[in-house]
Amino acid sequence: MAKYLLLKHYRGGPTPYVDFGTLDQWKPEEVEAHFQYMRDFAAKLESTGEFVEGLAAAQEGTFVRYDGPGRPPVTDGPFAETKDLIAGWMVIDVDSYERALELAGELSAAPGPGGDPIYEWLELRPVLTEPPTVTE
Amino acid sequence: MNDVLLRELIPAVTAVLVRRGVDFATAEDAVQDALVRALTTWPDDAPRDPKAWLITTAWRKFLDTARSDGARHAREIRIASEPPPGPTDDTGDTLDLYFLCAHPSLSPPAAVALTLRAVGGLTTRQIAEAYLVPEATMAQRISRAKRTISDVRLDTPGDLATVLRVLYLVFNEGYSGEIDLAEEAIRLARQLAAMTDEPEVSGLLALMLLHHARRAARTTPSGSLVPLAQQDRTQWDTEAIAEGVAILQTALARDRLGEYQAQAAIAALHADAQQASQTDWVQIVEWYDELLRITDSPVVRLNRAVAVGEADGAQAGLVALEQVELTVPRRTAVQAYLRERAGEVNSAAHLYAEAARAATNLAERDHLTRQAARLNALLH
Numbered sequence: 001m002a003k004y005l006l007l008k009h010y011r012g013g014p015t016p017y018v019d020f021g022t023l024d025q026w027k028p029e030e031v032e033a034h035f036q037y038m039r040d041f042a043a044k045l046e047s048t049g050e051f052v053e054g055l056a057a058a059q060e061g062t063f064v065r066y067d068g069p070g071r072p073p074v075t076d077g078p079f080a081e082t083k084d085l086i087a088g089w090m091v092i093d094v095d096s097y098e099r100a101l102e103l104a105g106e107l108s109a110a111p112g113p114g115g116d117p118i119y120e121w122l123e124l125r126p127v128l129t130e131p132p133t134v135t136e
Numbered sequence: 137m138n139d140v141l142l143r144e145l146i147p148a149v150t151a152v153l154v155r156r157g158v159d160f161a162t163a164e165d166a167v168q169d170a171l172v173r174a175l176t177t178w179p180d181d182a183p184r185d186p187k188a189w190l191i192t193t194a195w196r197k198f199l200d201t202a203r204s205d206g207a208r209h210a211r212e213i214r215i216a217s218e219p220p221p222g223p224t225d226d227t228g229d230t231l232d233l234y235f236l237c238a239h240p241s242l243s244p245p246a247a248v249a250l251t252l253r254a255v256g257g258l259t260t261r262q263i264a265e266a267y268l269v270p271e272a273t274m275a276q277r278i279s280r281a282k283r284t285i286s287d288v289r290l291d292t293p294g295d296l297a298t299v300l301r302v303l304y305l306v307f308n309e310g311y312s313g314e315i316d317l318a319e320e321a322i323r324l325a326r327q328l329a330a331m332t333d334e335p336e337v338s339g340l341l342a343l344m345l346l347h348h349a350r351r352a353a354r355t356t357p358s359g360s361l362v363p364l365a366q367q368d369r370t371q372w373d374t375e376a377i378a379e380g381v382a383i384l385q386t387a388l389a390r391d392r393l394g395e396y397q398a399q400a401a402i403a404a405l406h407a408d409a410q411q412a413s414q415t416d417w418v419q420i421v422e423w424y425d426e427l428l429r430i431t432d433s434p435v436v437r438l439n440r441a442v443a444v445g446e447a448d449g450a451q452a453g454l455v456a457l458e459q460v461e462l463t464v465p466r467r468t469a470v471q472a473y474l475r476e477r478a479g480e481v482n483s484a485a486h487l488y489a490e491a492a493r494a495a496t497n498l499a500e501r502d503h504l505t506r507q508a509a510r511l512n513a514l515l516h
Contacts, residue, residue, distance in 0.1 A: 045273075046272055046276060048280070049249075049273050049278075052268070129496055129497045129498075131497045131499040132309055133307060133318065136439055
C-alpha cells in the first residue's frame with residue numbers, strides 16, 4: 001500500500017477548467033450537494049479500507065517566521081489574494097498510483113452549480129514511507 | 137502469559153471453531169473478540185488454561201451473534217448443540233489458515249492484514265497502528281478480504297509462494313508501532329517452517345534472520361540510515377547470524393534453490409565479512425546471477441550492478457547498470473554511487489540530488505541529500 005495526499009486548493013495550480021466561482025455564490029442546495037459528495041466520498045473510502053484522514057482548512061491563514069533571538073515571531077497576512085491557498089486535504093492508502101489517480105479524478109468531479117462536475121484541479125502527492133529492510 | 141504466547145494460540149482457536157462448522161469469517165470475528173477481551177482481563181485474572189478460555193469465550197461470542205442474527209444462523213445453532221469432534225490436528229489447521237489468509241485472490245495488502253490478524257493473532261487496532269491507518273479503515277480492509285475468500289474451502293491445497301510473499305512484505309515493509317512487525321514476520325516464518333518441508337520457507341526465515349541481525353547497526357540513534365559498508369559490525373547480532381546461516385546451509389544442501397535461499401546466501405556472505413573490505417563480492421555477483429536466472433527481476437539486476445561495481449570496479453558496475461531500465465526505483469542513487477567511485481564527483485553530486493528528489497522514503501531521501509551536500513562541499 002502507498003499513502004497519497006490529495007490537496008485541494010482554493011487558489012493556485014493550473015488554470016481552472018471551468019469557472020465555478022466560490023461556494024458562497026452557489027445556491028444553498030448546490031452547496032449542500034457538494035458537501036454531501038465529499039462526505040460520501042470519505043465514507044466510501046473508509047468502507048474500501050483506503051481512507052486515512054481528511055481535514056479542511058479555514059480560508060484565511062497567516063505566514064509566520066522566526067525573527068531572531070528574544071524577538072517575537074513575525075507574521076504576514078492574512079492576504080485577500082495569494083498565489084496559492086490550500087483548502088484542505090485527504091490522505092488515502094491505496095494499492096497503486098493508478099488507483100490514487102482514479103480516486104483523485106473522482107473527487108475532482110464533485111458537483112457544483114447546476115449539479116455539474118466542477119472539474120477541479122487536485123494536487124496528488126505521494127507520502128514518504130519507511131525505508132524497506134532488504135535493499136541488497 | 138505474555139502477548140506472544142497468547143498470539144500463538146489464536147490460529148488454533150479459530151481452527152477449533154471452523155471445525156465445529158462455523159464459517160471462517162464468523163469464527164475469526166469471534167476469536168478476535170475473545171482476544172481483545174483476553175488482553176484486557178488476563179493481566180488481572182489469568183486463566184489456568186488459556187487456550188480453553190479462548191475457545192469458550194470465542195464460542196460464546198459466536199453463539200450470541202448467531203442467536204441475535206436469527207434464522208440466518210439457524211444451521212450453525214444446530215451445529216453448536218452437537219458435541220465437538222474428537223482429537224484434532226492443530227498443525228494442519230494452522231497451515232490451512234496461512235494458505236487461506238494469503239490466498240492468491242487477495243491483493244497483497246489485504247493478505248498482509250488478514251494474515252496478521254487471523255494467523256498472527258494481532259488485534260485490528262495493532263495492525264492499524266502498525267500501518268498508520270485508522271482502526272475503522274483496517275477493520276474494513278480485513279472484512280473485505282474475508283468476503284473475497286468466503287468461497288474458498290479450507291481443504292483446498294494452498295499456494296506456498298503467496299504465503300512467503302506475504303511474510304516477506306510484513307518483514308520488509310513494516311512500519312514501527314507497538315508491535316515489532318519484523319519480529320512478528322520471523323515468528324510466523326518460524327512457525328511455518330516447523331509445519332512444512334520446503335527449502336524456500338527455510339530460505340525466507342534465514343533471509344529474515346540475517347537482515348534482522350543488522351538492525352542495531354542499520355540506523356543511528358537519531359534515525360539516519362547507515363549504509364551496509366559503514367555499519368559497525370560489532371553491533372550485528374551474532375546469534376541471529378549463526379541461526380540464519382545454519383538454517384540456510386540445511387536448506388541449500390537439499391539442492392532445490394529458490395529466490396529466498398539465493399537472497400539469504402547473499403546476506404550470509406555479507407554477514408561473513410568482519411569488515412566491509414573483506415566482503416567476497418565475486419561470490420556475491422555469482423549469487424546475483426543465480427537470482428537473475430530464477431526471477432529475472434529488474435531490482436535484482438540493479439543490485440547486481442552494485443555488486444559488480446565492488447567486484448570488478450566502478451566502470452564495470454556502470455556497464456552492468458546500462459542493462460537496468462531507467463524506471464527502476466533507486467537506479468539513479470546507484471548510478472550516483474558508482475559515478476563517485478569512478479571519480480566523477482560532479483556528475484555524482486547531481487545524480488544524488490536527483491535521486492533524493494525521487495526517493496520514496498524519508499530516511500533514504502535524507503541520506504541521498506547528505507551525499508549530494510557532501511560532494512557539493514568538495515566541489516566548491
